[in-house]
Every structure is written in C-alpha cells, then in structure tokens.
C-alpha cells in the first residue's frame with residue numbers, strides 16, 4: 548500500500564500546527580487523521596510501548612539498587628556512581644541537554660553530591676517537571692529482610708530491595724519515558740524536565756535546595772511540577788498540602804543520687820515522664836483544630852526518641868532527654884506550640900523541682916498549593932485514564948521536597964502509585980505501577996493541548 552507524506556500546515560492551534568510542521572506525517576491512502584487523532588495515536592504509541600518494558604524496569608531497578616546510595620550521615624559515599632549511571636542511560640537514549648548541578652561535600656570521597664537537570668524539548672516551552680531523589684536510607688535490621696536489600700529480588704509483579712520504591716520507582720518511570728520517546732522518535736507536546744537530586748533523606752541541602760538556589764530561573768511559574776515520592780496503593784491520592792514540622796529536644800535536669808535514698812536527689816526521669824504525659828494531654832487539647840484534607844485531620848504531638856540516662860539500676864538519673872515530633876496544621880504556628888509547651892514545662896519544674904530546657908532540632912513551615920491548580924486536574928484526567936480511579940487532593944503529615952518548590956511559589960503536586968513500603972524492611976515496588984506511572988506522565992506530556 549502506498550503512503551502519502553503530507554505536511555498539514557493549516558491545522559489547529561499553534562502547538563498542534565507546530566507538531567505537524569515538525570512531523571512529516573505518513574498517512575495511508577484513503578485515510579485521514581485529524582490533529583487530535585494524531586496526538587492521541589502518539590500517546591497510544593507511548594502507552595503501548597511502555598507496556599513492553601517490564602524487563603527494562605527489572606534491569607534498571609537491579610542496577611540502581613546495587614549502588615547503595617547512602618548519604619554520609621548514614622555512613623555512605625553518596626550518590627555519585629548512581630547518578631552517573633542515570634546520566635549514561637539518558638545520554639544513550641539521545642538526551643543532549645543534561646546539566647550537572649553538583650554541590651561540594653568533603654564528607655564523601657568524590658567530594659561531590661550530584662544533581663542532574665535534564666531537559667527534553669517539546670513543541671511547547673511549557674515544561675512538565677518530574678523530580679526523583681537518588682539517595683536511599685539504610686536497610687535497618689538486616690534480619691528483618693527476607694533477602695539481600697542491595698540485590699533486587701523479583702517475585703511476581705514485585706521487586707524487593709532498598710530504594711526500589713523510595714525513590715527508584717519514580718527514577719525508573721522517568722528514564723522509561725525518556726527512552727520510549729526516543730525509541731519512537733516522538734517530540735512531546737510539552738517539554739519534559741527531569742530532575743535527579745541527592746540528599747533528600749537528610750535535608751536536601753546538597754539536593755533540591757542547592758538546585759533551587761543555583762538554577763531557580765529554569766523553573767517557570769506556569770510549568771507543571773510533579774514529585775512522585777508519596778501516594779496511595781491505587782493512585783487515588785494527589786498530595787497538595789503538608790503539615791508543618793517541629794522537632795524538639797527536651798532536656799530535664801534534676802539531681803543525681805543513690806536509688807536507695809531518693810529524697811536526697813531530684814529524679815529527672817520521673818519529671819520527664821510527667822512532662823511527656825502533660826504534653827500529650829495539653830498540646831492535643833489546646834490545638835484541636837481539624838481539617839479533613841489531612842489524615843489524621845488534626846495536628847499530632849508525639850514523644851519519640853528517648854536518650855539513655857544512667858547505665859545502672861541503682862542510681863537516680865540527674866538528667867533525662869527525650870524528643871517530640873510535632874506535625875502542625877497550616878493555621879497552627881510553631882510559636883504558639885512552644886509557648887504552650889513552656890507553660891506546661893513550668894508546671895513540671897515547680898512540681899518536681901527540676902529544670903526543663905527545650906531546643907528546636909528541626910522546623911519546617913506547612914506548605915500547600917491550590918487544589919484548583921492546572922497540574923491537579925491534568926493528573927486527575929491522566930490517573931482516571933491509566934488507573935481508572937478518581938484521584939482526590941489530600942494533605943499529609945510527612946514532608947517531601949514539594950515544600951521547597953511551593954516555597955518558591957511553584958505549584959508542586961506529589962503523586963505516585965506506591966505500595967507504601969518506604970524505609971521498611973522488604974521494601975518493594977510494583978513493576979506494573981512503575982510502567983503505569985510513566986503512562987500517567989506521558990498522558991500529561993502528550994495531551995495538554997488536545
């Protein structure tokens with residue numbers, strides 16, 4: 548059958564017209580494609596092509612996991628080799644615009660914490676940005692793992708290994724999308740921006756915060772931002788808000804003495820125990836506002852870590868240290884929480900004749916974006932198409948790097964379809980979801996102007 552090659556200049560809005568000028572469109576004799584059908588077919592090509600890449604998901608996950616990309620705080624050498632591997636994958640599939648935005652870090656042998664800013668031009672300058680972090684957390688109790696955390700194990704649709712879900716599912720779907728565009732010689736409708744960043748698990752000073760301070764101008768207000776680093780098991784949650792974080796260290800000082808004569812000392816452990824319970828009751832009842840966007844809908848105040856005090860049983864400790872993890876709804880300020888905590892602490896000081904010192908270990912403002920943002924409705928359409936579910940906007944207590952983007956006035960949504968095994972032993976990731984996440988991104992990339 549003969550093929551006609553047509554250049555269809557006259558069609559459609561700018562982007563679509565441009566798509567036709569760029570692509571010499573082969574059309575079988577007697578057939579006719581409207582611009583919309585052409586773009587739909589291009590998406591279908593991507594959609595179907597991604598479905599053939601299960602083997603690639605396994606090989607990428609296996610290679611990425613083996614790099615053991617732990618930050619220096621976790622006893623590792625960082626992300627340099629893993630990031631170079633990702634850069635090679637992208638170079639091999641024809642990506643030319645790869646900018647290295649590394650940050651010096653003398654704690655690792657390479658002296659660098661690597662970041663990549665990758666761009667694949669589309670017909671429109673408007674860019675869909677996807678963010679993946681390359682660092683992972685330590686495996687924790689090795690005996691709790693059914694297999695070697697650094698060697699990917701495949702069982703049915705699931706891959707097991709440290710990092711496969713957090714955040715390699717995102718990294719793999721980003722690479723798959725770039726490779727698939729290349730295989731089919733597709734110039735996407737929107738431009739695609741891929742950011743691979745280090746140091747997410749330990750504060751992002753060498754990762755996204757560094758990227759935003761050194762290359763802020765590449766991120767435009769009307770671009771689309773998705774951070775695939777949290778989500779639900781069926782893909783129906785789009786995170787648009789995060790509670791504020793306030794981590795506190797609380798030191799209670801009394802007087803040490805022999806345990807047989809407690810009247811001679813002032814038991815710091817006893818006083819700090821009373822303080823834990825008083826905080827639990829007072830903070831929850833004082834800050835009891837609820838907001839249904841979040842789960843749980845209220846602020847949380849959780850005593851978590853407790854430092855060792857005396858090593859022996861027959862000594863009353865003169866000092867006791869514990870920590871609290873507070874997650875605050877956006878309308879609750881850290882200042883007000885601290886003020887209430889100091890009032891509670893003053894009562895305990897009087898009652899137990901001890902001294903209480905409160906220091907802030909970490910503080911991060913709550914962050915949110917409007918649920919009416921373009922990226923939310925595009926995600927909803929794409930998720931409905933690929934996963935067949937209605938995704939709703941939610942708020943979480945956890946923190947992602949979306950907060951840094953929102954802080955710059957960029958509407959970043961957090962979405963992925965994940966099992967929720969991040970940081971756990973036997974962390975796992977679905978091969979099908981990895982492919983479907985890439986399809987969701989493809990849907991947004993190819994259909995924004997349709």
Ligand SMILES: [Zn+2]
Pocket residue numbers: 680713714747776
């Ligand atoms: Zn993560």
